[in-house]
Amino acid sequence: MSLIASYEKRIFQFKRPSGTSRGILTDKKAWFISIHHSDRPETIGIGECSIIPGLSPDYIDDILYEKKVVDVCENIEYYANHLEELEMFPSIYFGAEMALLDLKNNGKQIYFPSQFTEGNSVIPINGLIWMGSPEFMQEQIEEKIKQGFTCIKMKIGAIDFEHEIELLRKLRSKFSKEEITLRVDANGAFSTKEAHEKLRILSSLDIHSIEQPIAVNQVGQMTELCRQSPLPIALDEELIGCATTKDKKNLLSTIQPQYIILKPSLIGGFKGTIEWIEIAEDLNIKWWITSALESNIGLNAIAQFTAKYEVALPQGLGTGALYTNNVNSPLYIEKGHLKYRVTYS
Numbered sequence: 001m002s003l004i005a006s007y008e009k010r011i012f013q014f015k016r017p018s019g020t021s022r023g024i025l026t027d028k029k030a031w032f033i034s035i036h037h038s039d040r041p042e043t044i045g046i047g048e049c050s051i052i053p054g055l056s057p058d059y060i061d062d063i064l065y066e067k068k069v070v071d072v073c074e075n076i077e078y079y080a081n082h083l084e085e086l087e088m089f090p091s092i093y094f095g096a097e098m099a100l101l102d103l104k105n106n107g108k109q110i111y112f113p114s115q116f117t118e119g120n121s122v123i124p125i126n127g128l129i130w131m132g133s134p135e136f137m138q139e140q141i142e143e144k145i146k147q148g149f150t151c152i153k154m155k156i157g158a159i160d161f162e163h164e165i166e167l168l169r170k171l172r173s174k175f176s177k178e179e180i181t182l183r184v185d186a187n188g189a190f191s192t193k194e195a196h197e198k199l200r201i202l203s204s205l206d207i208h209s210i211e212q213p214i215a216v217n218q219v220g221q222m223t224e225l226c227r228q229s230p231l232p233i234a235l236d237e238e239l240i241g242c243a244t245t246k247d248k249k250n251l252l253s254t255i256q257p258q259y260i261i262l263k264p265s266l267i268g269g270f271k272g273t274i275e276w277i278e279i280a281e282d283l284n285i286k287w288w289i290t291s292a293l294e295s296n297i298g299l300n301a302i303a304q305f306t307a308k309y310e311v312a313l314p315q316g317l318g319t320g321a322l323y324t325n326n327v328n329s330p331l332y333i334e335k336g337h338l339k340y341r342v343t344y345s
Contacts, residue, residue, distance in 0.1 A: 001037050001038055001039050002037070002038045002077055003035055003036070003037060003038070003076045003077050003080055004035070004036055004037075004038055004041075004076070005033055005034065005035045005072070005073040005074075005076035005099070006033075006034050006073055007031050007032060007033050007034070007049075007069050007070070007073050008031070008032045008034070009029065009030070009031050009032075009062075009066070010029070010030055010031075010032060010295070011027050011028070011029055011030075012027060012028045012029075012030065012295055012322075012323040012324075012325055012326060013026070013027050013323060013324045013325055014026055014027060014028070014322055014323060014324075015321075015322060015323065015324050025293075028050075028052075028293050028295075028323070029051060029062070030048050030049060030050050030051070030294070030295055030298070031048075031049040031065070031066065031069050031095065032046060032047070032048055032049070032095070032297065033046070033047045033048075033049060033069070033072065033073060033095045033096055033098075033099045034046055034099065035047075035076060035080075035096075035099045035100060035102075035103050036103065036107075037103075043103065043106055043107040044102075044103070044107045045098075045099040045100060045101070045102035045103025045104070045107055046098070046099055046102055046107075046109065046297060047094070047095040047096055047097065047098030047099030047100070047101075047102065047297075047298075047301075048094070048095050048098060048265075048294055048295060048297045048298035048301075049069060049091050049092050049094065049095030049096075049265075050091055050094070050095075050265040050292065050293065050294040050295070050298050051065065051091050051265075052266075052292060052293060055237070055240065055266065055292075056090070056091050056240075056265075056266060057088075057090065057240055057241040057266075058088065058089040058090060058091055058092060059091070068089055068092055069092060069095075072086070072092060072096055076096075079096055080096075080100055083096060083097060083271070087243050087244075087268060088243060090240075090243075090265065090266055090267055090268040090269065090272060091265045091266070093268050093269045093271075093272070094264055094265045094268070094269035094270075094298070097269040097270060097271065098111060098269070098270075098297075098298070098301050101270075101301070102301075109297070109300060109301075110304070111300075111301040111304045111305065112301075112304040112305050112307065112308055114304065114307050114308060115307070116303070116304060116307030116340050117304055117307070117340055117342075118340075118342065119339070119340055119341065119342040121307060122334075122337040122338060122339050123303060123306055123307055123311060123315055123317060123337060123338040123339075124151070124311065124312070124313070124314040124315065124336060124337055124338075125149075125151075125314050125315050125316065125317045125318065125333070125336060125337065125338050126149065126151040126152060126153040126181075126183060126314040126315070126316055126336075127144030127147065127149035127151065127152050127153065127336065128153050128155075128316070128318065129141055129144065129152060129153065129154040129155060130155060131155045131156075131157075131158035131159070132158070132159075133159070134159060134163045134166070134167060137154070137159075137164075137167055138167060138170075141154075141167065141171055145175075145180075147333070147335070147336070148334075148335035148336050149335075149336040150179070150180055150181060150314075150336050151180070151181040151182075151183065151208075151314040151336065152171070152180060152181070152182055152183070153182075153183040153184070153185060153316065154167070154168065154182070154183070154184050154185070155184075155185045155187065156184050156185065156186055156189065157186045157187055157188075157189025157190070158189075161198065165201060165202075165205075168182065168184070168202075168205050168207070169205060172205045172206060176206075177206035177208075181208045181314070182205065182206065182207050182208055183207070183208050183209055183210075183211070184202060184207055184209075184210050184211070185210070185211040185212065185236070186210055186211065186212055186213045186214075187211070187212055187236075187237070188212050188213070188214055188215035188216060188237060189213075190213045190214050191214070192214055192218065192221045195213050195214050195221075195225055196225070196228070196229075198213070199213060199225070199229045199230060199231045200230055202231055203229075203230040203231040207231055208232070209231065209232040209233065209234050209258065209259055210231055210232070210233055210234065211233075211234045211235075211236045211261055212234070212235065212236040212237050212238060213225060213229075213233060216237050216238050216240075219251070219254060219255060222235075222238065222255050222257075223254055223255045223256070226255055226256055226257050226258065227256070232258035232259060233257050233258055233259070234257060234258065234259035234260060234261050235251075235252075235255065235257045235259070235260045235261065236260075236261040236263075236290075238251070238255070239251070239260060239261075239262070239266075239267055239276065240263075240266050240267060242267075243268060243272075245275060245279075248275065248276060248279050249279055252279055252280060252283055252285060253283060256283070256285070257285060258285070258286065259285065259286050259287060259288070260276060260280050260285060260286075260287045261287070261288060261289075261290050261316070262276055262277070262287055262288070262289045262290065263289075263290050263291070263292040264289070264302055264305065265292050265294060265298060265302075266292055270305050273289070273305070277309075286313065288311070288313045288314070288315050288316060289302065289305070289306045289311075289315050289316065289317070290315065290316030290317070291316060291317050291318065293322070294320075295320060295323065295326055295327060296319070296320040296326050296327050296328065296329035296331070297327060299317065299318070299319070299320050299329070299331065300329060300330065300331060302317065303317055303331055303338055303340070304340075314336070315338075317338050318331075318333070318338075319331045319332060319333055319338070330342070
């Protein structure tokens with residue numbers, strides 16, 4: 001009995017162009033790895049290799065990326081026993097690891113069986129406000145409040161800072177910090193010169209935390225910010241590309257952020273995420289898990305992984321509602337919580 005693997009490339013279309021720190025996205029590529037045993041071709045494990053151009057450390061272009069996916073599929077027996085050799089290919093590690101977990105659990109896309117997958121527990125999540133015009137962002141905020149979210153995360157740095165502050169002021173004037181938790185994500189948009197003042201202004205609005213206020217690879221400046229900031233700081237992009245245990249420990253023990261944001265497809269799959277969690281907890285650094293534009297295949301697996309932990313902080317997960325051509329999903333949202341529908345089609 002041997003393992004056999006194949007892959008399929010898919011392109012997901014955004015319902016509307018979505019503003020990110022990497023620019024405006026209209027579509028999203030992913031490579032799906034399917035694995036089965038030679039004597040049981042009907043039982044298939046599926047995993048998603050999800051990339052974001054300009055952010056995923058293992059993606060340069062489609063040709064080189066697909067070449068590595070082909071290598072993994074053609075040598076799946078070897079990689080199934082040596083996943084660590086994909087350490088420098090975090091998204092492909094994520095896809096292969098996911099497919100093997102699914103196969104192990106009989107190909108039902110139950111990656112981590114739990115009370116969550118039985119429909120008996122929920123995951124608190126934040127409502128994400130995408131970058132865009134002030135009017136569009138205000139519209140999203142109102143929609144999230146109506147949907148029952150009590151934690152709102154707003155991406156900032158795309159429009160004028162004063163407009164963004166005005167949106168946050170308007171929201172805070174209606175809801176106290178006890179009623180609505182506000183998070184912001186700068187995606188490294190602030191210069192080191194302006195960061196202190198902008199953090200001071202944001203702190204006056206009872207902001208819970210800010211993700212990645214300055215660009216990556218400025219360890220000295222980020223360390224100083226984390227020590228002096230009136231606002232808790234969460235590292236996000238700073239973790240990407242930091243692969244070895246030694247480097248992870250050095251990064252967190254040096255910068256000492258208040259939080260870290262964990263995106264499995266960007267930091268070495270579930271194994272890489274577990275290691276970050278263990279290191280962070282040893283240093284009394286809190287964390288939460290966030291998806292990174294995966295389709296419902298990857299998102300489902302990340303949600304199931306997250307449910308392994310007794311999370312109190314709202315996580316950065318959703319239901320893949322961004323795309324017009326997403327696959328079906330058992331995930332749904334009710335009053336700011338992610339739930340799993342046991343029977344779905």
